[in-house]
Amino acid sequence: MWDLFVSVFINVLLWIYDVIGHNFGIAIILFTILIRIVTWPLNAQQMKGAAAMQELQNDKEWQAIQKKYAKDREKLAQEQMRIYRERKISPFSSCLPTLIQFPIIIALYQSITQSLGSTPLDLLKLSRSIIFPFLNVPELIPLNSKFLWMDLGRPESIAIFGFGFPTLALIVAITTYIQAKLTMPVSANPNDQSAAMSKMMSIYMPLLLGYFALNFASGLSIYFITSNILGIVQYAMQGKANWRSLLPGGQKK
Amino acid sequence: MRKKVLFITMALFAVALLSGCAGGPVRGTTWPGLAADENAAYLADGPYVYAIDLKDGRELWRYPADTDNDFVFYSTPVVTPDGLVIVGSSGTNRSLIALNPNDVNLNSNNTNSPGVAWTFNEAKDQWVAPPLVADDKLFAVNSDGYLYVLNLQDGQSTKKAVKAIRIGGRLWAKPTTDGERVFLTSLDHSVIAVDIETYEVLWSEDIEGAITGSAVLGTDGMLYVGSLASQLVRFDPASGSHEPVLEAENWIWSAPSADGDTLYFGDLDGNLYAFNTSTGKLNWPPIKPNGPITASPLIQNDHILVATESGFLFAIDRDGNVLWSQEVGGKIYTTPVASGDLILVAPLETEFYLAALDQNGRQVWTFTQGS
Secondary structure (H helix, E strand, O other), X not given: OHHHHHHHHHHHHHHHHHHOOOOHHHHHHHHHHHXXXXXXXXXXXXXXXXXXXXXXXXXXXXXXXXXXOOOOHHHHHHHHHHHHHHOOOOOOOOOHHHXXXXXXXXXXXXXXXXXXXXXXXXXXXXHHOOOOOOXXXXXXXXXXXXXXXXXXXXXXXXXXXXXXXXXXXXXXXXXXXXXXXXXXXXXXXXXXXXXXXXXXXHHHHHHHHHHXXXXXXXXXXXXXHHHHHHXXXXXXXXXXXOHHHHOOOOOOX | OHHHHHHHHHHHXXXXXXXXHOOOOOOOOOOOEEEEOOOEEEEEEEOEEEEEXXXXXXXXXXXXXXXXXXXXXXXXOEEOOOOOEEEEOOOXXXXXXXXXXXXXEEOOOOOEEEEEEEEEOOOOOOOOOOOEEEOOEEEEEOOOOEEEEEEOOOOOOEEOOOEEEEOOOOOOOOOEEOOOEEEEEOOOOEEEEEEOOOOOEEEEEEOOOOOOOOOEEOOOOOEEEEOOOOEEEEEOOOOOOEEEEEEOOOOOOOOOEEEOOEEEEEOOOOOEEEEEOOOOEEOOOOEOXXXXXXXXXXXXXXXXXXXXXXXXXXXXXXXXXEEEEEEOOOEOOOOOEEEOOEEEEOOXXXXXXEEEEOOOOOEEEEEOOOO
């Protein structure tokens, strides 16, 4: 099942690569846009969930139970769950799109390394992954792995004064941070668990994706950056971006 | 709290999976390289190159002495006339290294390691192809698209290329020579001829598909190349003019093996072909031993040995009849090697790294690290 999932990724990537004139970097960018379109309902659900959570922070009943059960965490959790149920809010809906990224990242990473065929075994596996009969893979091989200054099959760094400077990893971390901050619900309550969770995600996700960008194929970084920029644009266009969050102390109301 | 745990679990799972796919110095990232002389087998298998005693399958030495994350070996080792073992690394270290089996030292971890006679550090990418030794010269092709010519007799411990010739594409197959020219094949669909004395590119011709195997010279004086476009293509070695002479059922991965005027080769559908260069026809209809064939057939006195991905070794006579078959195990992608009475097979996905069989396919010994 997993192999089929990866095969679909590989075939779509190769098809785009073939159609656009053999540029694997552009193929990854277009593929990312495709992924964003496919996962649009999930992103919409996330935005809806985030907005509902944000509204909840200003709700009198919500604020009252925070105050009332400030010293009884178990009871507070029960009351919070009751309110979630009553108002049909899923606290998980806001982090589902983030979590769904992981299988996509893994599948994309495998697709990139297999498509670029950096070892004989990778190339042999590629021959077994072709499910689109119209793809002429022997003609496409070897894929052009160069994009701008990068080799998409390898981790990226630019040599500055003899030291490798991880440009892409930095851009990945920054854009991930901006996207997370923009979508973070504003909370006046320091004990609010959802806000704490969002805050934690806005710290850990940039570090995690930055780590991926630092250590794995730079094609993956192209996916992260494109996906983050699209996310930021999407929020901004819908007027839901919380730009104040980017400023120091911007979380406070 | 549950969300935090879920997030961290997913993140760790992703890191673990990606790290596993990243191809560090572990066995199995691709198939090993195998060579042998009359005394030892040389196995380039992930983090180490091993020398294995042919008498009993005991480890004679390994290189490097301890695991070094910079080294990954899978290019087939080459033994020079003066006994050096040359092998290239495909890790972050992209050295071509000449090991001296006559200068072996005991390490603190109780293993033996050979001295390094010389290294060549100018290449920028992986060493997939073994180099070609021609008299006192070494013709080494790298995935960076260069043919490097080294002088074996200059006595230098840090080799400089006599000539670095930009060929282009990824060069994964061992060069071939007819004594006048060196022939190269490229994943970039090209077959190239280089003058062996002047290093001038004489011709470069494109064919339909990528090429992963070496070119081979037939007894008719022509050059034959199998491609991933499933074609066997015949070249005039002097002019480079070429034509497809056979359409296979699937990708032809490795070089055909020449036996008189017959070329034996397999494809990824598992067909074995016997192409007669004199008649331009197949000696017999393709036979399908058992599973895809990536390894070149091994020509023996009274039979041809064919290894399949399904882990079997088949002995086939020159009329296309199966004499015997033996399940070795795992998946066999590496071309088997013969030394004396032994047939050496290096499968993937088995507990052992190397198996030695007798001429009837019976297992004599196996080798695993530390044995």
